[in-house]
Amino acid sequence: MKRIATTALMAAGLAFSAHAVLADGHGAALEKAIKARKSLMQVYSFNLSGLGAMAKGEAKYDAKLAASLAGSLSNAAQASIGAMWPPGSDSTAMAGKTRALVKAWETYPEVQTKHEALLSAAADLVKVAGNGAEGLGAAVGAVGKACGGCHKPFRAPKK
Numbered sequence: 019m020k021r022i023a024t025t026a027l028m029a030a031g032l033a034f035s036a037h038a039v040l041a042d043g044h045g046a047a048l049e050k051a052i053k054a055r056k057s058l059m060q061v062y063s064f065n066l067s068g069l070g071a072m073a074k075g076e077a078k079y080d081a082k083l084a085a086s087l088a089g090s091l092s093n094a095a096q097a098s099i100g101a102m103w104p105p106g107s108d109s110t111a112m113a114g115k116t117r118a119l120v121k122a123w124e125t126y127p128e129v130q131t132k133h134e135a136l137l138s139a140a141a142d143l144v145k146v147a148g149n150g151a152e153g154l155g156a157a158v159g160a161v162g163k164a165c166g167g168c169h170k171p172f173r174a175p176k177k
């Protein structure tokens with residue numbers, strides 16, 4: 019009961035402060051954070067699709083390129099920081115600006131666990147990407163699974 023009351027108060031407080039920050043121009047700061055994390059996701063996607071194409075044989079396997087795409091993906095994942103996910107930058111508070119579900123904040127640190135799963139899958143990918151096309155498919159698949167593992171609970175479907 020106490021927990022429910024606290025949560026309700028927190029929700030009210032958050033709604034109030036979101037309103038206050040929007041009023042004094044910090045809404046722009048929230049939008050910048052949203053833009054940064056979306057851009058980082060696009061980098062993930064660029065790297066992973068290049069590797070996916072090689073794994074599927076749609077593109078010729080190139081060890082050097084594969085290693086650099088995997089390194090870039092892993093570095094990008096390490097560059098994702100909490101500051102890109104400020105409270106109040108969810109799709110309930112900022113409808114139309116973001117697809118990040120408020121559940122990611124409400125259930126924290128679950129989302130962090132999903133992020134760690136990506137870091138680990140990306141590190142495994144880095145180990146094998148330059149060693150031949152054979153091992154690529156499984157490692158790319160594992161990274162893809164880590165992406166989906168976070169999108170499913172924490173990203174709203176595309177409208």
Ligand code: HEC
Nearest residue numbers: 056059062063116117118129132133136164165168172173
């Ligand atoms: C820890 C959670 C998490 C992980 C891991 C994750 N994503 Fe995301 N992703 C999100 C959330 C949340 C959004 C919605 C962001 C927003 O709209 O503010 C998103 C959005 C995206 C978008 C849309 C970006 C845009 O321009 O709107 C792409 C593309 C994407 N992710 C690709 C990936 C790929 C590829 C991976 C794996 C390599 C990945 N994501 C891993 C949570 C995650």
